[in-house]
Amino acid sequence: MYLVTAAEMGQLDRLASSEYLVPSIVLMENAGLRVVESIRRHFQDRVKNRRVLIFCGKGNNGGDGLVVARHLLNQGAEVKVFLLARPEDLRGDARTNLEIYQKMGGRIFPLLGESHLQRADIALLYADLVVDAIFGTGFKGAAMGLPAAVITMINKAHRDTVAVDLPSGLEADTGRAFGPCIQATWTVTFALPKLGLVVEPGASYAGRLEVADIGIPQKLIDSQRFNLHLLTAAWCRSRLPKREASGHKGLYGHVLAVGGAPGLTGAIALAATAALRAGAGLVTAAVPRGVHGILAMKTTEVMTCPLPETPAGYLSREALEPILERLAACDVLALGPGLSRDPATVELVKELLPRLKAPAVVDADALNALATDTGLLTGNHGPLVLTPHPGEMARLAGTTAARVQEDRLEIARKYAREWQVVLLLKGARTIIAWPDGQAYINPTGNPGMATAGSGDVLTGIIAGLMAQGLEPGVAAAVGAFLHGAAGDEAQARLGQHALLAGDLLNFLPAVFRNLEVEAGVTASLGRD
């Protein structure tokens, strides 16, 4: 499902009218009607006598709110419109809907100054529902002055609140709120989800997200070649590797996982097992000789292979040739889980990268090793999937984790293009950026997954999917979706605190099986 910016949405609205002759007031009418239908569902179709407060701004978002007011009034609801503008300030379609509403006997309460706030505050005490139609995609920066006071007052009332298109106070393009922002129970956004609704904190302000069709021609949408997507269950399901009945393990690929160090065998065990859980036919875990026995004890289905090590037990540069020999018989390399930052191991990684032909997932300390010489990434290398968390991304980009978190999408896209890699930037709403500029946002997952080993499981899942023939970018996207979905399943049963990375492995089969009924943000969208 495409994600759009405010400007792209505005362009769609304009072209719908200019190129496809859909009058803008028809788009507004459709928008308002979709919100009314959503409200009816919220009230189990009993709208009569419900007390609904509709807060309208001066733009077209306010216009949508007035369409909602008209129809709820017609359906017997008790409607009050609080207008954060003078009637004469309204223009065009919004003004038309104001005038229709008034001709129908609809009541308008001005909300222009502090003195008007109290009346709204009292009305909020008795409201069954608040409709937030103050700001939509036209909003920039921070809500201040009266709008800020109104937003704060609405939030304090803790009434069920539906946001029209966007929760007011949220920037559509960044998902950030620099001032007060409506905390919506749910949001009905029009045509396509805006980026700010699916990244934090926007996703939290928006509450449950519904995407409503307002009649923008699909042909117009497809012609825009948008390159930012929200991952959906349908998209992932259609790209899962198929399992032929006649399949044999060789058909499902062979993953070589390289990592491990004294005291760090858990990471490589999790990654290797995750690759099997993701459906790889064979997995070999290659680790320093000294911990090979431990790993062999920890794992059963995973084959293990001892590698040359330094006196202290870390992978040494002598491991280079044995790794390349092993890799020649494998389909994909998972490099990094539990690798450690031992200087000899760092050198090994830097010598290994330019020699790689097979696709590789590079994670954790292998990323930290490359951060000491990112020139290796601009050299020629096989297809790579890098899976940094914000701290590792900061080291790779020579900046701070805080800066990375401020501009997650831009940074992921910049380095995916610069290094010609698939760059999966972990964090709330993981971003998967492809070298060709396409980018995907993963809606699944929860804070309970911020636990040791969770990233190793993701590395294994992605490598396992690549071993079965998925393109690196698709494997990273589907892997992130499945990893988060397993975390959501695990949280549902175990809560967030007790969740262990190993639990993710146990819930992966369930997630693979019931991909069709994915809960959360995708099911309510109903569309790919």
Ligand SMILES: NC(=O)C1=CN([C@@H]2O[C@H](COP(=O)(O)OP(=O)(O)OC[C@H]3O[C@@H](n4cnc5c(N)ncnc54)[C@H](O)[C@@H]3O)[C@@H](O)[C@H]2O)[C@@H](O)CC1
């Ligand atoms: N044809 C169209 O353009 C359609 C637009 N629609 C609605 O129109 C909305 C966009 O409407 P507009 O572009 O008129 O703008 P909005 O209605 O989102 O914003 C209202 C006004 O707020 C002002 N504003 C922006 N930032 C502010 C701030 N920080 N503090 C105070 N005021 C601020 C701007 O001057 C803006 O005109 C969409 O979100 C959607 O709800 C829908 O009706 C679908 C059709």
Ligand SMILES: [K+]
């Ligand atoms: K709004």
